[in-house]
Amino acid sequence: MQSISLLFALFILCFLPQNESYYSLNDFQKVKKTDAHFHIHTINCYALQTAKKENFKLLSINTFTGNCEETHASNRNYYAIKNRHRELFDYTTTFCLDGWDNEGWVKNTIELIDESINNGAIAVKVWKNIGMEFRDKNGNLVMIDNPRFDPIFKHLAQIGIPLVGHLGEPKNCWLPLEKMTTQNDRSYFEQNPQYHMFKHPEMPSYEDQIAARDRMLDKNPGLTFIGCHLASLEWDVDVLADFLDRYPNAAVDMAARMGQLYFQTRQSREKVRQFFIDYQDRILYGTDIIDEGAGNIEAFQNHMFNTWINDWEFFVTDNKMTSNLIEGEFRGLQLPKTVIDKIYNTNALKWYNSFE
Numbered sequence: 001m002q003s004i005s006l007l008f009a010l011f012i013l014c015f016l017p018q019n020e021s022y023y024s025l026n027d028f029q030k031v032k033k034t035d036a037h038f039h040i041h042t043i044n045c046y047a048l049q050t051a052k053k054e055n056f057k058l059l060s061i062n063t064f065t066g067n068c069e070e071t072h073a074s075n076r077n078y079y080a081i082k083n084r085h086r087e088l089f090d091y092t093t094t095f096c097l098d099g100w101d102n103e104g105w106v107k108n109t110i111e112l113i114d115e116s117i118n119n120g121a122i123a124v125k126v127w128k129n130i131g132m133e134f135r136d137k138n139g140n141l142v143m144i145d146n147p148r149f150d151p152i153f154k155h156l157a158q159i160g161i162p163l164v165g166h167l168g169e170p171k172n173c174w175l176p177l178e179k180m181t182t183q184n185d186r187s188y189f190e191q192n193p194q195y196h197m198f199k200h201p202e203m204p205s206y207e208d209q210i211a212a213r214d215r216m217l218d219k220n221p222g223l224t225f226i227g228c229h230l231a232s233l234e235w236d237v238d239v240l241a242d243f244l245d246r247y248p249n250a251a252v253d254m255a256a257r258m259g260q261l262y263f264q265t266r267q268s269r270e271k272v273r274q275f276f277i278d279y280q281d282r283i284l285y286g287t288d289i290i291d292e293g294a295g296n297i298e299a300f301q302n303h304m305f306n307t308w309i310n311d312w313e314f315f316v317t318d319n320k321m322t323s324n325l326i327e328g329e330f331r332g333l334q335l336p337k338t339v340i341d342k343i344y345n346t347n348a349l350k351w352y353n354s355f356e
Helices: 002-015 025-030 046-053 068-084 105-118 148-157 183-191 204-221 237-246 258-267 269-278 297-316 337-351
Strands: 034-042 054-059 087-089 125-127 163-165 226-228 248-252 290-292
Touching: 025 226, 025 297, 034 046, 034 183, 034 337, 046 290, 068 087, 068 125, 068 163, 105 148, 183 258, 204 290, 237 248, 237 269, 258 269, 269 337, 290 297, 297 337
Parallel strands: 034 054, 034 290, 054 087, 125 163, 163 226, 226 248
Antiparallel strands: none
16 A cells, blocks of 8 residues: 555656746746846946846946947946956947948948957947937938948848847837837836827838838848847737747847736736747847936845846746736746746857857
8 A cells, every 4th residue: 555655656746747847936046147138327336236146147238329429438338347347247339320421430330349349348239219210411210221231230240249129119109108008118108209109100100110120130141130128029929939930040138028028928828938938049038227326226226126036926937916017917927947047048148149
């Protein structure tokens, strides 16, 4: 009788799911992690203090939003931070659009990129002002597939440096506020009406933005491309899967798009979960948190931790959850350890091939 009981217990152990396959909330600090979409706008290291404590490395994304001097200053600051905190920090560079119509703009831009890479940058960022704001001397809106960019993207492909792209906006951007699917989008576009494309029908459509991005990638098949914010395809993991299938040199980060993931998970948890398993090599964890180096330091560091631990709970447990980003309840995805390790760390090593 005792032998039968022992055999039954062994049978149960063999065929029931084992907790060892999954992380728990308590594993958060133990696991090596990367926030692959962060912004540091200060030479202070408050964010890095929290990153070190919670076993994170930060990739700070440099974005051209003002003028060339701001870009150069950010590069200098990032270079200094990296030299002091190499084990915790890496950064991308970007390039200026000042002088776009000048004959030497392409040559000067490539030289700036090469200088930045030699000084430690590991990728190059392009932002949504391409396609949504920036115009040439004739007043024409410049899209990302403009031929003037071709030599630059060809150069990046040749030297093996990734292009990081925030191109377009979430699809909610083209909807009225009351029809948006997430509260974070609703709040952002209410506060930034200049980017709320529903109010600007004269501007390119969502489909125009995505098509321009894809035409650029079609012209540059050897270019490694990392689409920020789920490549602006955050609204449907099936559409995002099609994008990744079409462009094998592309990956995506999930920065500032957790609300859309929650929304889809509430509708079809298993579909979202299967997407993360199927494309586990192509997705990078990131938050889009911004460290301005000002204000209440303790509150900011708590914000970092709370963002990270809430995301961790969603990915590693099957807990019932709520969020101020969407209405209603949803369950965590409880992804296997092997998937978590890729999304949270090793994919950053793979796609940012100098990220060490």
